[in-house]
Amino acid sequence: MNTLPYRPCVGIMLINSEGRIFTGERIDTPGAWQMPQGGIDRGEQAEDAAYRELEEEIGVAADRVSIIKQTSNWLYYDLPPHLMGKAWGGKYRGQKQLWFKMSLHTKDTAINIATEHPEFGRWQWLEPDQVIAHIVDFKKDIYQQVLNELL
Incomplete structure (x- = not known):
């Protein structure tokens, strides 16, 4: 399985006016929180994909945010063994991600997780030092890299 490629992906660290970070709980995996990606x-x-994913996943249009920073390189993670060969039709071993830190320029009411293809059942703003504790185990390392580089 380690010969499989990585899926090219973007991630968005959305920050509100208090410096808190948006996280959503996945509908398909209760207890698994993540940032939009x-x-x-x-x-x-990649930048266009980040704006598109933000709108598709949490209903926030590009004119409601601004990009503050982007990771300098791709960040990689492997799927855990129980998901390898199943996620994304078994075509990928994990993801390579470019992350964007974005600032939300509007009220929370702009966030709508009841999208056409919902991914999140609920959401919350977290202090940066709370994020890692809420993230699914196999993504903790990449999330720590994101926090280290973008904060």
Whole structure:
């Protein structure tokens, strides 16, 4: 399985005016919290994918946010053995991600997780030092890298 490629992806660290970070609990995995993220479509620029994923996952349009910072390189994670060969049709061993720190320029009412294809059942703002404790185990290392680089 380690010969499989990594899925190109973006992640978004959305920050509110108090410096708290958006996290959503996955509908398909109760107890698994994460920041918005998703695949980069063929021919799509990473920045465009980040804006698209933000709107698709939490209903926030590009004109409601601004990019503050981006990770300097791809960050990688492998799927745990029980998901290897199952997630994403078994085509990938994990993801390589470019992360964007974005600032929300509007009220929380702009956030709508009841999207066309909902991924989150509920959401919350967390202090930066609370994020890692809420993240699913196999993503903790990459999330620590994201926090280290973007905060």
